[in-house]
Amino acid sequence: MAKKKAGEAEPSGRLLDALRVPAGAVDLGKFDTRAATGFSGTKEEGKVALDALGPEVSDFQERLYAEGRKGSRRSVLLVLQGMDTSGKGGVIRHGAGLMDPQGLRITSFKAPTPTEKRRGFLWRIRQALPGPGLVGIFDRSHYEDVLIARVRNLVAPPVWNRRYEQINEFEAELAEQGITMLKCFLHISSEEQKLRLAARLDDPTKHWKYNPGDVDERELWPAYTEAYEAALENCNGPAAPWYVIPSDRKWYRNWAVTTLLLETFRDLDPQWPKADFDIEAEKTRVAAD
Amino acid sequence: MAKKKAGEAEPSGRLLDALRVPAGAVDLGKFDTRAATGFSGTKEEGKVALDALGPEVSDFQERLYAEGRKGSRRSVLLVLQGMDTSGKGGVIRHGAGLMDPQGLRITSFKAPTPTEKRRGFLWRIRQALPGPGLVGIFDRSHYEDVLIARVRNLVAPPVWNRRYEQINEFEAELAEQGITMLKCFLHISSEEQKLRLAARLDDPTKHWKYNPGDVDERELWPAYTEAYEAALENCNGPAAPWYVIPSDRKWYRNWAVTTLLLETFRDLDPQWPKADFDIEAEKTRVAAD
Numbered sequence: 374m375a376k377k378k379a380g381e382a383e384p385s386g387r388l389l390d391a392l393r394v395p396a397g398a399v400d401l402g403k404f405d406t407r408a409a410t411g412f413s414g415t416k417e418e419g420k421v422a423l424d425a426l427g428p429e430v431s432d433f434q435e436r437l438y439a440e441g442r443k444g445s446r447r448s449v450l451l452v453l454q455g456m457d458t459s460g461k462g463g464v465i466r467h468g469a470g471l472m473d474p475q476g477l478r479i480t481s482f483k484a485p486t487p488t489e490k491r492r493g494f495l496w497r498i499r500q501a502l503p504g505p506g507l508v509g510i511f512d513r514s515h516y517e518d519v520l521i522a523r524v525r526n527l528v529a530p531p532v533w534n535r536r537y538e539q540i541n542e543f544e545a546e547l548a549e550q551g552i553t554m555l556k557c558f559l560h561i562s563s564e565e566q567k568l569r570l571a572a573r574l575d576d577p578t579k580h581w582k583y584n585p586g587d588v589d590e591r592e593l594w595p596a597y598t599e600a601y602e603a604a605l606e607n608c609n610g611p612a613a614p615w616y617v618i619p620s621d622r623k624w625y626r627n628w629a630v631t632t633l634l635l636e637t638f639r640d641l642d643p644q645w646p647k648a649d650f651d652i653e654a655e656k657t658r659v660a661a662d
Numbered sequence: 663m664a665k666k667k668a669g670e671a672e673p674s675g676r677l678l679d680a681l682r683v684p685a686g687a688v689d690l691g692k693f694d695t696r697a698a699t700g701f702s703g704t705k706e707e708g709k710v711a712l713d714a715l716g717p718e719v720s721d722f723q724e725r726l727y728a729e730g731r732k733g734s735r736r737s738v739l740l741v742l743q744g745m746d747t748s749g750k751g752g753v754i755r756h757g758a759g760l761m762d763p764q765g766l767r768i769t770s771f772k773a774p775t776p777t778e779k780r781r782g783f784l785w786r787i788r789q790a791l792p793g794p795g796l797v798g799i800f801d802r803s804h805y806e807d808v809l810i811a812r813v814r815n816l817v818a819p820p821v822w823n824r825r826y827e828q829i830n831e832f833e834a835e836l837a838e839q840g841i842t843m844l845k846c847f848l849h850i851s852s853e854e855q856k857l858r859l860a861a862r863l864d865d866p867t868k869h870w871k872y873n874p875g876d877v878d879e880r881e882l883w884p885a886y887t888e889a890y891e892a893a894l895e896n897c898n899g900p901a902a903p904w905y906v907i908p909s910d911r912k913w914y915r916n917w918a919v920t921t922l923l924l925e926t927f928r929d930l931d932p933q934w935p936k937a938d939f940d941i942e943a944e945k946t947r948v949a950a951d
Contacts, residue, residue: 439870466762473755474763475770475801512764570948580937581728588947648869658877659859 388629389636394615399605401598401617406562408619412628419624426631427471433638434508436645438476441506443646446551449637450502450509451630454516455559456597457587458569459620460627461512464559468631469510478503481512494518494536495543502552508634509552515540519604524596537607548612555637556613557630558605559620563594677918678925683904688894690887690906695851697908701917708913715920716760722927723797725934727765730795732935735840738926739791739798740919743805744848745886746876747858748909749916750801753848757920758799767792770801783807783825784832791841797923798841804829808893813885826896837901844926845902846919847894848909852883 388411412419440447451469453461469477480501489497495515503509519540523533544554561569570587573579590597605615616633620626677700701708729736740758742750758766769790778786784804792798808829812822833843850858859876862868879886894904905922909915 443870462764465764469763470759472763474758474761474766474768475751475754477763479763481764567948567951571945574941574945574948577937578934580941581732581935583937583939583944585939585944585947588944588951591951645867646870648866648872650872650874652863652869655872655874655877656860656863658874659856659863662856662877662880 387636388632389616392616392618392629392633394605394609394617396609397606399602399609401560401602401605404560404617404619406560406565406619406621409622409625410619410629411632412625416622416624419622419628423467423624423628423631424471426628426635430471430631430635430638431473433635433641433643434472434476436643437508437638437641438473438506439646440643441504443649445643446505447641447643448503448505448507448509448552449634449641450511450547450552450554451634452511452514452516452554452556453559453630454514454520454557454601455620456561456566456594457584457590458566458573459559459561460623461559463623464557464627464630465510465512467627468634469508471631472508476507477510478507479510479512482514482517494522495539498543502547505551515543516604516608519608520597520600523600523603524593537604540608541610544608544613545610553637553641554613555633556615557633558601558615558617559626559630560617561620563591565621566591676925677921678905681905681907681918681922683894683898683906685898686895688891688898690849690891690894693849693906693908695849695854695908695910698911698914699908699918700921701914705911705913708911708917712756712913712917712920713760715917715924719760719920719924719927720762722924722930722932723761723765725932726797726927726930727762727795728935729932730793732938734932734935735794736930736932737792737794737796737798737841738923738930739800739836739841739843740923741800741803741805741843741845742848742919743803743809743846743890744909745850745855745883746873746879747855747862748848748850749912750848752912753846753916753919754799754801756916757923758797760920761797765796766799767796768799768801771803771806783811784828787832791836794840804832805893805897808897809886809889812889812892813882826893829897830899833897833902834899842926842930843902844922845904846922847890847904847906848915848919849906850909852880854910855880 391410409419412422414422437447437449453464455461465479469479478501482497485494485497498515501509501511519533519536522528523530547554570583573583605617609615618626618629680699698708701711703711726736726738742753744750754768758768767790771786774783774786787804790798790800808822808825811817836843859872862872894906898904907915907918
């Protein structure tokens with residue numbers, strides 16, 4: 374039997390299948406934050422494997438973009454959620470960074486402004502949806518409206534309770550519009566977060582990323598976990614399933630999300646658009662020019 | 663005497679100085695489209711040299727971004743102009759692609775919509791300016807309003823004639839706001855454009871990029887050249903000078919623009935923000951948590 378190549382997905386199949394959250398109740402404690410599902414190599418091999426995904430991911434992205442320029446409505450939307458320091462930015466830098474920035478539409482959602490609040494929680498999300506052929510990336514998303522909003526009592530329970538169904542309807546609508554969502558929860562342990570906060574304090578080039586409020590937020594870890602479990606359970610329909618990414622190991626997290634993106638592209642299988650002009654006639658015109 | 667290393671700028675100094683358009687009348691015929699100013703290596707060495715710029719460019723970009731998160735108003739705006747096929751997209755893909763996409767704000771300007779037209783030609787440009795700490799990239803820009811608008815008589819001569827001064831005032835305002843502009847004209851020869859159009863026709867993966875109208879536009883090459891010369895001459899103030907990038911060789915073009923960006927970053931010299939909290943107290947809090 375041939376030795377399995379480092380970085381190759383498990384023989385059982387695709388990473389999309391392996392990391393998908395099964396329907397039903399979700400207990401995040403049962404998801405190992407240090408796993409390297411689908412990858413059997415070392416950290417160094419993981420970094421090499423990530424870079425090796427670049428050409429294929431980039432090629433698919435350009436095909437999708439080209440399709441979008443010629444009438445296709447399809448696009449991809451990567452949603453990144455996770456506790457502070459879970460590495461949403463790192464995934465964008467190292468994974469999305471493999472793609473052409475012209476085809477990306479990245480939005481980082483902060484606390485909503487008063488204007489945004491008045492317009493309903495999905496309004497600003499709709500403004501940020503990727504256009505045809507683009508790869509949208511949400512660093513946080515409408516899920517904050519059932520996470521921090523729930524944990525911090527920013528709205529009354531009946532309000533956030535209704536939102537799960539509103540989100541499901543919204544995401545079904547996006548699927549009908551041709552937006553393929555890839556919702557990733559970057560799953561870290563509380564211990565790993567503590568190490569990462571300490572590391573930020575030790576490195577003067579990372580002080581700007583440190584926010585003392587993050588330590589206060591750690592006291593709400595169990596409440597956030599519960600809110601995430603509810604979101605992953607209630608908004609996990611077939612049109613927009615959730616994936617849990619073991620994220621204690623940064624290199625694995627980056628490889629895994631990028632691999633999920635690649636597999637999503639493969640499913641979409643975008644094609645180079647056919648010429649909408651007479652190729653031979655144009656060759657003659659250019660040559661005669 | 664030590665042999666000059668491939669990719670090293672000429673001993674005379676910086677590429678910013680070498681490629682800057684001197685004040686006064688501009689004759690584009692005097693700018694060699696195939697030059698490799700400041701670079702003495704081969705094509706392959708040029709590609710390696712471009713990738714080698716990645717870590718430094720990326721580090722500066724993150725410092726600028728970090729500053730922007732902590733109160734600095736500074737940003738960089740790369741403006742790319744050039745004839746069809748001159749490679750504005752290629753520069754973004756290969757040069758800007760070295761940076762973290764989270765810190766980029768890329769805008770591609772097409773023909774203005776009726777709403778945009780009603781609001782004056784600078785309105786949509788202002789909407790697309792990079793926020794603090796970001797690197798903005800314009801694929802075409804307000805210069806189209808003195809280029810195609812002039813060549814195609816989209817507005818009366820007194821209208822486009824006034825725009826040079828309006829642009830100068832606008833760009834001076836941006837400089838005061840902390841936006842450092844890097845305006846690059848990607849200079850190709852008419853013969854090179856012909857080769858590139860023919861190459862697009864020969865490659866089915868590039869048919870989507872081919873537009874028969876581009877061949878018609880070639881008849882206006884002299885008029886566009888004249889319009890570019892006027893723009894480069896009239897809007898070349900010290901706050902926002904023009905750079906002419908010899909662009910018949912794609913690898914050189916990508917290396918040159920990225921090098922200009924790197925030198926611009928070096929001039930700005932962004933610094934990691936100092937902690938705005940008590941580092942030792944925070945270390946204790948995290949450790950005790």
